[in-house]
Amino acid sequence: MNILKFEGSKATLVGATIQRRLIRTNNLMTVIVDFSGGPMSEPDPYHSHPHEQTCYIAYGEVLFLEEGEEPVRLKAGDLFAVASGKKHAIQLLTPTARLIDSFNPIREDFL
C-alpha cells in the first residue's frame, strides 16, 4: 500500500523555510510543500519545467505569477495549474502556507 502518514514522516528540507513530503506512482507525483518565514517581500524567481503541474492551496495565501499575465492572489481552497514549460513563480503573502503540488511526469529531481 502506497501511503504517507504526515505524523512521523521525514521531510526534505529546501533551504531554511521549505519542507517537502511526497508520494508518487509511475507517472504522477504529489508533494506537500510547507513554507515558513513569510510573508516574502517579493516573488521567488520565475522558473519552468517540462512537467505539467497543478497546485491546491491547503492553507495560507500566495501570489501566483505567470509570465505575461497579471499576478493573482490565491488562498486556501483555490487551485492553479501550469502548462509544460510555462514560466511561473509564487510569493508567500502569509507567515506560513501549505501547497499541494502535483506533477506529470514525476519530478526526478525531487527523489
Place this chain on the structure above:
Amino acid sequence: MNILKFEGSKATLVGATIQRRLIRTNNLMTVIVDFSGGPMSEPDPYHSHPHEQTCYIAYGEVLFLEEGEEPVRLKAGDLFAVASGKKHAIQLLTPTARLIDSFNPIREDFL
C-alpha cells in the same frame, strides 16, 4: 491563466453528499472532492480505473482500502496513491471530509 477560486466556483454534484471541483492540464487533473453526510457505516464499493491517482486528505478522516491489503485510517495531512487498475475504496469516518485527488491521465468522465 489556469486557476480556480473556490469562492463562487460551481461544483459538480455527485449524488447528495459529494461535491467536485477541478482543474486540469493536458495530462494531469486535480479534483477537490468535498464529502458530507458521514460517517459512513461501510466503505463505498471497490472500484478501479486505468488512471494513476494520488490523494491528499485536506480535512476529515477516511479509511483507505485496497484489495488484498489491510485497511488504513488516514487523516488531514496524509497521502495515499493508487496504481493503474488497482481496486480501491474509501469509507468516510467523520461527518465531512475533503480529499484532493490527482489523476494521470485526466478523467474524461469528470469533464
